[in-house]
Amino acid sequence: MxxxxxxxxxxxxxxxxxxxxxxxxxxxxxxxxxxxxxxxxxxxxxxxxxxxxxxxxxxxxMRMTSNGLEFLSLTGIADIAQPIIERIAAETGELARLSLVDGDAIIWVAKADGQRTGFRYDPDMGLAARLSCTSTGHAWLMTMSDEDAVALVMKQGFGQPNEYGPNAPTSLKALLGFLHAARVRGYAMIDEVFAARMAAVAVPVKRGNRCVGVISLAGPKTRLNAARIHTLSVLLCEAANELGQLCNMAGYLSRPPLGKA
Incomplete structure (x- = not known):
């Protein structure tokens, strides 16, 4: 074959x-x-x-799903991260997610939904985040140089404009504007970028100087306005720091990427 x-x-x-x-x-x-x-x-x-x-x-x-879940279970990341994700979801009432860096991609691997009733925003777990138009992608890209960020985005592509929100960047210049602003703030935020009427905020999880994952919150922009996002970013930063300190307990996060020290 x-x-x-x-x-x-x-x-x-x-x-x-x-x-x-x-x-x-x-x-x-x-x-x-x-x-x-x-x-x-x-x-x-x-x-x-x-x-x-x-x-x-x-x-x-379901074999691939089973294999992936078994691997995540062996790393220990689910046991460490899930209580943190669930706490954030409960405190904010929004969808909290954890993604992990996997080579040239970042994958959503865990979630907790704090909004038990009404509208729910629930992207599929196990998928690679679109780097150019998700808060998760921006939070990862903001931790690297412009050159490295551009290389990853060009490899994955921008996707079709009609697949994302009206404010999704469609050029490298526009994307770099998002990343530069995120670095100044210390967190990534998007408003009708991944999807219409939706907003999100994300913070990188670091082990030393290396980004190993991202914690994010997403929900309707009627709830996640700019002022609330700024407030919630403090909570996310605290959670990201907590997970970063615990990551040595999880084999997946403790290992550097292939070919890197």
């Missing part, structure tokens, strides 16, 4: 909650249908993909 083709198929199916037909997968990934069919067969044999009951297409199995 072509490893590259297999990984592309897994990534594509991760965005297809109801599964996708062979033709749809092959066309989306520009793969010959014979190759796509063969790779899908091997993924099915491996337990990573299953056919839909009516044989109309393919859908991810």
């Amino acid at each position: 072509s490893l590259k083709s297999g990984l592309k198929i897994l990534d594509f199916l991760a965005s297809q909650g109801e599964g996708a037909a062979l033709s749809v997968i092959a066309d989306a990934l520009e793969l010959p249908r014979s190759t796509c069919h063969r790779v899908l067969g091997e993924l099915v044999d491996g337990g990573y993909v299953r056919q839909l009951s009516d044989q109309s297409g393919y859908i991810l199995s």
Whole structure:
């Protein structure tokens, strides 16, 4: 099996909650249908993909989710971070999230929703944050040089403007404006950037001088106005410092990125 083709198929199916037909997968990934069919067969044999009951297409199995959860459990990060995230959510009444740096991406791995009734803003866990238009992405990028931040964003791309909020940056100049302001404040904040009518604030979690994750809060802009965000940033900074001090207890956060000391 072509490893590259297999990984592309897994990534594509991760965005297809109801599964996708062979033709749809092959066309989306520009793969010959014979190759796509063969790779899908091997993924099915491996337990990573299953056919839909009516044989109309393919859908991810829970194996990748299970593997990821098992890995997170072994690192100890869930045991350390979850009480902190839940406390922040309870104190603020908003959606609190933790993301972890994973190579060239930052992944949402834990959440707690403090808003038990009414409107809920709930992005999918396990996905990589879009660096250019999320408070999580901005909080990570603000900890590095402009050159390194630009390189990561260019690698991931800006995405399509209609997929995000009306204030999402669509150029490097606009993005750097967000990052420079975040560095001055000490935290990242966005208003109708990731989604219309939504706001968010995020603070990097550091181990020494290295950013290993981000703690964020998100909710409707009617609740998260600029003044409240400034107030909540103090709470987030305290939580980020607390988690940073505890991170030596978690194997994942204690290890430097591959190739770095």
